[in-house]
Amino acid sequence: MTHNPSIVLVNGRGYKSPQQPVVVVCVDGCEPDYITQAIQAGVAPYLKRMLAMGSSLVGDCVVPSFTNPNNLSIVTGVPPSVHGICGNYFLDTSVGKEVMMNDPSYLRAGTILAAFSAAGAKVAVVTAKDKLRTLLGHQMKGICFSAEKADQATLANGGIDHVVELVGKPVPSVYSADLSEFVFAAGVKLMQTHRPDLMYLSTTDYVQHKCAPGTQGANDFYAMMDGYLAQLDQLGAVIALTADHGMSPKTDAAGKPRIVFLQEVLDGLAGAQGSRVILPITDPYVVHHGALGSFATVYLDAATSASQVAEALRTIDGIEAVLTRSEAAQRFELPADRIGDLVVVSDHLTVIGTRASEHDLSGLTVPLRSHGGLSEQKVPLIFNRQLQGLMAGRRLRNFDTFDLALNHVPATLS
Numbered sequence: 001m002t003h004n005p006s007i008v009l010v011n012g013r014g015y016k017s018p019q020q021p022v023v024v025v026c027v028d029g030c031e032p033d034y035i036t037q038a039i040q041a042g043v044a045p046y047l048k049r050m051l052a053m054g055s056s057l058v059g060d061c062v063v064p065s066f067t068n069p070n071n072l073s074i075v076t077g078v079p080p081s082v083h084g085i086c087g088n089y090f091l092d093t094s095v096g097k098e099v100m101m102n103d104p105s106y107l108r109a110g111t112i113l114a115a116f117s118a119a120g121a122k123v124a125v126v127t128a129k130d131k132l133r134t135l136l137g138h139q140m141k142g143i144c145f146s147a148e149k150a151d152q153a154t155l156a157n158g159g160i161d162h163v164v165e166l167v168g169k170p171v172p173s174v175y176s177a178d179l180s181e182f183v184f185a186a187g188v189k190l191m192q193t194h195r196p197d198l199m200y201l202s203t204t205d206y207v208q209h210k211c212a213p214g215t216q217g218a219n220d221f222y223a224m225m226d227g228y229l230a231q232l233d234q235l236g237a238v239i240a241l242t243a244d245h246g247m248s249p250k251t252d253a254a255g256k257p258r259i260v261f262l263q264e265v266l267d268g269l270a271g272a273q274g275s276r277v278i279l280p281i282t283d284p285y286v287v288h289h290g291a292l293g294s295f296a297t298v299y300l301d302a303a304t305s306a307s308q309v310a311e312a313l314r315t316i317d318g319i320e321a322v323l324t325r326s327e328a329a330q331r332f333e334l335p336a337d338r339i340g341d342l343v344v345v346s347d348h349l350t351v352i353g354t355r356a357s358e359h360d361l362s363g364l365t366v367p368l369r370s371h372g373g374l375s376e377q378k379v380p381l382i383f384n385r386q387l388q389g390l391m392a393g394r395r396l397r398n399f400d401t402f403d404l405a406l407n408h409v410p411a412t413l414s
Contacts, residue, residue: 010115011078015406017121018197021237022405023187026074026398027225028067028128028180029205029371031246032058032380037214038222046230047222050239050384057381059396061245063332063345064280064295065376068101070244071132071202073399075111079333084108085135086334087280091299093337098278102131104138108335112402116198117141124159124196126186128179128204136200143190147182148174166193177207177221184228191235199237208247209369229384239384240405242398246376247369250292250351255367260318260346262296263354272309274301277354278340281372291359292351294373297340306341313342318350320373348375385409 007014038044039051061070062079064087072085080086085101092099113136117123123142127133130146137144143160145153150163151171164171167186172178180203187201211217232239252258263277281293300306310322321344328343329336346352351370353359361368379398387408396404 008112008115008119010112011076011082011109013077013403015077015112015116015402016411017116017119018238018406019411021191021195021197021199021235022409023191023199023201023232023237023239024074024401024405025229025239025241026071026200026202027241027243027380028203029208029245029247030243030380031208031213031248031376032378033213034208034218034222035380035382038219038226041214041219043219043223044226046226046233047382050229050233050382053386054382054384055387057387057396058378059242059381059398059400060377061243061379061398063374063377064293065245065371065373066281066293066295067129067205067244068132068135070398071127072107072111072135073397074242074244074401075113075136075200076109077112077399077402078109079397079399081329081333081335082109084335084338086338087278088131089278089280089282090338091276091278091297091340098282100131102135104134107135107138111136111138111140113137113142113198113200114139121197122194124187124190124194124199125202126183126190126200127202128183129174132202136202142196143194145186147172147179147186150182150186174204175206177217177224179204179206180221181224181228184225188228188231188235191232191237202244205247205371210366212249212369233384238405238409240401241380241382242401243379244398245371246378247371248294248348248375250294250349250368250370252349257292257361257368258318258350259292259353259356259359260316260350261353261356262298262313262344263358264356265313265316266298266309267355269309269312271304272300272312275299275304275309276340277352279352279354281370292353292368293370294346294351294375296344296352298342298344299340300342310342313344318346319344320347320375321345345373347373383409
């Protein structure tokens with residue numbers, strides 16, 4: 001970077017300008033055990049070396065532990081109460097419709113990426129699914145494209161032409177590990193050819209929804225990732241790796257999904273008729289989770305007693321917490337105007353649906369694994385450099401990743 005302020009202010013935090021390329025990687029669905037198991041299996045030699053020479057911490061993601069809220073928290077450095085994105089999907093009460101929360105008009109805070117690009121830094125973003133591209137690239141000058149639609153990236157809409165030719169791989173299926181591999185391969189090619197000051201790589205959790213830590217499919221994925229991270233390291237990048245959320249089995253001992261169909265429960269609950277359940281995990285890519293996650297919001301009729309409904313829902317097996325709107329907004333740092341009258345969170349082994357008839361589980365070829373609740377909150381915070389100056393006892397969040405990578409890595413000119 002040249003002719004830039006040494007500190008860039010974003011949403012109340014100051015970030016030092018990078019003296020060497022900084023790559024922040026969000027590995028979708030990566031609970032810490034995936035990395036532990038891959039290292040123990042001997043398939044991730046670079047990650048093993050990275051932990052030995054760098055820093056390995058565990059932090060919390062934001063709840064709901066879904067993709068959009070957490071990716072936006074990571075790139076803004078603040079919780080959803082500030083940036084406004086509290087799900088993949090929500091009820092827009094201004095129009096009375098359930099909508100995808102992937103339009104930048106829903107964003108209430110600027111991103112670290114946009115701020116650094118405005119300060120003159122070379123910034124690049126590669127995301128697996130296109131649903132995140134417009135949010136991550138909002139008001140950012142630089143390179144921004146998705147693996148899903150890499151062939152549609154142009155200089156005008158993504159800051160770069162001929163991505164497929166650059167990466168040397170075909171556009172992958174959205175339901176494949178190849179989608180994430182394309183992100184990593186693109187990141188390495190961009191570092192070789194454009195050398196961005198700041199790069200954000202965000203993968204998909206297709207593999208994590210299907211494969212538990214230590215299984216062949218999971219270890220193959222982390223072995224693939226390991227090779228690309230090693231290349232980024234060799235190119236002189238500071239690497240900061242975190243996740244948007246963890247992942248848990250949501251089944252009984254026989255492998256059958258444990259589901260609370262919350263809309264059915266409310267339809268049969270005295271005084272709760274007319275309620276409406278919203279599942280913020282919902283997105284266009286439901287094959288691997290059937291739109292079933294561990295977090296739901298409930299909108300009630302004005303005449304319905306929220307406290308009575310909450311009390312009844314707390315008695316249901318598999319439900320971990322039921323909070324009022326104000327309680328949930330405070331505890332989970334959520335925008336109160338974008339959640340329901342109640343927030344319902346299920347436990348480690350349970351997911352929440354609406355009605356059985358509204359969920360197509362035919363795409364689940366393996367036992368259900370999903371996320372959204374408190375049980376998927378622990379995520380890795382791994383760096384290929386030793387961090388310095390961390391305050392003892394500080395609670396670490398995945399949205400501290402840029403702060404840690406820019407402000408707590410010793411400055412060494414490459």
